Each structure stands twice: as structure tokens, then as C-alpha cells.
Amino acid sequence: MYTRRHSGDHSPYNLKRQHFSSPVPHHGSPPAAGYSPSVPRPGPRETQSTPIQHSPLSPQPSAPRMPPLWGENPRSSLQAYAKDKVSLRIMIIIHIMCSGFLFIQPGHLHSRSHGYTQTNRDHGKTSPSGIACVCISTDAVSCVSQLSGQMVELFEACQQQSTDLERKELCRAQLQREIQRLFPLVRLYLAGSSLSGFGSRNSDADLCLVIQAAPVDQRNDAVYVLSLIQQLFYRLSYIERPQLIRAKVPILKFRDKVSGVEFDLNVNNTVGIRNTFLLRSYAYAERRVRPIILVIKRWARHHRINDASKGTLSSYTLVLMVLHYLQTLPEPVIPSLQNEYPECFSPSMDIHRVPEGPRDIPPYSSSNQASLGELLLGFLKYYTSVFR
Numbered sequence: 130m131y132t133r134r135h136s137g138d139h140s141p142y143n144l145k146r147q148h149f150s151s152p153v154p155h156h157g158s159p160p161a162a163g164y165s166p167s168v169p170r171p172g173p174r175e176t177q178s179t180p181i182q183h184s185p186l187s188p189q190p191s192a193p194r195m196p197p198l199w200g201e202n203p204r205s206s207l208q209a210y211a212k213d214k215v216s217l218r219i220m221i222i223i224h225i226m227c228s229g230f231l232f233i234q235p236g237h238l239h240s241r242s243h244g245y246t247q248t249n250r251d252h253g254k255t256s257p258s259g260i261a262c263v264c265i266s267t268d269a270v271s272c273v274s275q276l277s278g279q280m281v282e283l284f285e286a287c288q289q290q291s292t293d294l295e296r297k298e299l300c301r302a303q304l305q306r307e308i309q310r311l312f313p314l315v316r317l318y319l320a321g322s323s324l325s326g327f328g329s330r331n332s333d334a335d336l337c338l339v340i341q342a343a344p345v346d347q348r349n350d351a352v353y354v355l356s357l358i359q360q361l362f363y364r365l366s367y368i369e370r371p372q373l374i375r376a377k378v379p380i381l382k383f384r385d386k387v388s389g390v391e392f393d394l395n396v397n398n399t400v401g402i403r404n405t406f407l408l409r410s411y412a413y414a415e416r417r418v419r420p421i422i423l424v425i426k427r428w429a430r431h432h433r434i435n436d437a438s439k440g441t442l443s444s445y446t447l448v449l450m451v452l453h454y455l456q457t458l459p460e461p462v463i464p465s466l467q468n469e470y471p472e473c474f475s476p477s478m479d480i481h482r483v484p485e486g487p488r489d490i491p492p493y494s495s496s497n498q499a500s501l502g503e504l505l506l507g508f509l510k511y512y513t514s515v516f517r
């Protein structure tokens with residue numbers, strides 16, 4: 130377990146939402162005593178305890194979970210299917226339907242005596258509509274329905290659980306305390322899919338160490354800070370394999386032995402915090418967003434096209450592709466939150482105020498009632514024959 134110098138501070142049953150207040154001065158604020166705009170150098174080890182605050186983007190443990198889709202019972206789905214079998218069934222259905230060119234524009238199926246055709250609503254006739262226009266049998270419609278159900282099952286089996294997030298938060302809080310012995314004024318934040326809502330049970334976690342309000346020289350200062358933290362982590366019994374990666378945005382990779390989670394730590398890459406909060410707003414804007422993105426990420430990983438280090442698509446890119454597709458349908462599933470609420474997602478907003486921005490955004494109700502299966506097939510068709 131973690132070495133605990135103060136009992137109760139890091140208990141998973143005592144998690145509190147961290148405020149985005151910070152001892153680091155805001156833009157335009159007079160510098161605090163002893164504060165230097167340059168990268169802080171490590172100070173003497175203090176005997177006085179530093180209160181632990183929790184990640185500003187972490188949902189409270191008591192926050193209500195996303196309601197089950199289409200009345201499904203998550204537990205029954207988990208008991209009925211192993212997630213690997215569900216994944217395989219989805220891949221088989223997609224292969225069968227794609228090999229027969231059975232792509233459907235969401236919500237555009239109409240019954241006929243011998244099957245179904247897609248209607249181009251813009252022109253009032255059955256013709257190619259930019260997504261697809263095909264004649265399909267009732268068996269194909271049944272496959273789409275089956276695909277939708279199995280996407281729900283895969284989502285319920287693989288989505289990150291609240292206990293997974295609590296373990297990551299517990300480690301983040303402990304690491305912040307350790308790092309503050311070197312840099313007393315810093316704050317450590319969770320970011321990435323762990324907080325955006327698009328993570329799975331085996332997702333790694335991204336950490337952003339905010340050391341000052343101004344940008345940091347990633348090539349020199351960030352590497353210096355991470356090298357000091359790497360030396361610190363070598364002395365922590367619950368951290369293993371701390372490895373410094375000198376990339377465009379350098380990161381420190383390591384594994385927490387207690388939770389088994391792999392972490393990527395960066396310095397002052399605050400754009401990741403802004404993106405995380407924006408994507409989280411999209412994730413919970415409409416109930417179909419999270420399931421379709423998780424399934425597409427697993428589909429891409431299955432086909433080995435989900436690894437940016439090997440020249441394929443990153444998970445972040447896949448998320449943006451899905452959001453773009455859902456926004457540009459004739460009847461959008463989600464709106465463009467940045468366009469409709471620019472004041473809530475301003476890139477100039479102080480980083481410590483980011484979580485407060487979209488609090489007043491009302492829920493979005495889409496008139497597009499397409500199933501998950503239809504949306505998935507439409508997504509594949511859109512990026513194979515429409516998108517330029």
C-alpha cells in the first residue's frame with residue numbers, strides 16, 4: 130500500500146472534489162511573496178504537512194451514474210457475455226454487413242414489401258444521399274438491431290467504473306503530496322480519458338503538473354522538472370519503472386503498484402486539461418456518445434489502427450472523428466458546444482476556472498433517434514466514401 134504519513138488523507142472513502150484554486154497567481158494578479166515567474170526550483174523538505182486537494186475534474190463519488198441505455202440492466206449484460214466474446218460478435222456483424230455494402234444512414238429506413246430502402250429526405254426520392262443508399266433485407270435490419278444491443282453490452286462491460294477512477298484519484302493525491310515536497314506551489318491534475326468519460330477499465334491515466342500560469346519551455350524546463358521527479362519516484366516503494374520520454378511534450382511514464390495503473394505525467398501541458406473538460410461535456414451531452422466512441426476505439430485497436438506512435442490514429446483523433454460525424458448529420462446527434470456556448474470554453478479562460486465554465490449548459494435533446502448500430506455503420510461509410 131501507499132506510505133501514509135497522515136492517516137485518512139488519501140482514503141478512497143474520503144475523496145472530495147478539488148477546487149481549482151491554486152497558490153499560483155492568476156494572469157494579471159500581483160506576484161505572491163517568494164513567487165518567481167520562472168520554473169520553480171526545489172525547496173527544502175518541509176516537516177509541515179501540506180493539505181491534499183483532489184483533482185478539479187474528478188466527479189464526486191456520490192454523483193449519479195449515466196442511466197442504463199434502452200432499459201438494459203448493466204449487471205445482466207455483464208453476466209450474460211464476456212467482453213471479449215461481445216467484441217468478437219460485433220466485429221463479425223460489421224464484417225458481414227460491410228462486405229455486403231449494407232451501410233445505412235441513421236434513421237432513414239423505410240419498409241417495403243421485399244425489404245428496406247433509404248430515402249433521401251433532402252430531395253424527396255430514393256437516391257444516393259452522400260452517406261449511403263442501398264436496398265437491404267429484413268435480415269440486415271435484424272443484424273443492425275443485434276449490433277446495437279451488443280454495442281450496449283460491450284460498453285457496459287468495458288466502461289471505466291467509479292472504483293477505477295477512485296484508485297487513480299488516490300494515487301494522484303498521494304503523488305501530489307510527494308511532489309509538493311520538491312515544489313510546494315504545484316498542483317497535480319488528472320486528465321485524458323480517465324476524466325473525459327471515454328476511458329475503459331484498462332485505460333492508463335494522464336497527469337498534468339501545473340507549476341505556473343505562464344507557459345513552460347518543454348525542451349529544457351519541463352525535462353529538468355521531470356528528471357527531478359523521476360529521481361523522487363525511484364525512492365517511492367509503490368512506483369515502478371519511472372521512464373523519462375523526451376518527446377515534443379516530454380512525459381514521465383510509470384506504474385503504480387497498488388492500483389496497477391500506468392500513468393503519463395507531463396508538465397504544464399494545460400491544453401490537455403481544457404480538452405478533457407470539453408470532451409467530458411460532449412460525453413454526457415447525449416447518452417449515445419460514450420457507447421459509440423468506446424466501441425469504435427476497441428474496433429480500431431482490434432484492427433491495429435489505434436497507435437499514433439506507429440503512424441495510425443490516436444484515441445484522441447478517433448474521438449474527434451466521431452464527434453464531427455455526430456455533429457454533421459442532417460439531424461445532428463450533438464451540437465457544437467464551442468459555437469453555442471463560446472464563453473464556456475474560451476481558450477483564454479484561466480486554467481483554474483475551466484471547470485466552472487459549462488455548469489449552466491442545459492441538456493441537449495436530439496431529434497435524431499438512430500440506434501447505435503445505425504450510427505456505427507453510418508460512421509464507417511462516412512469516412513470511407515463521403516469525408517474529404
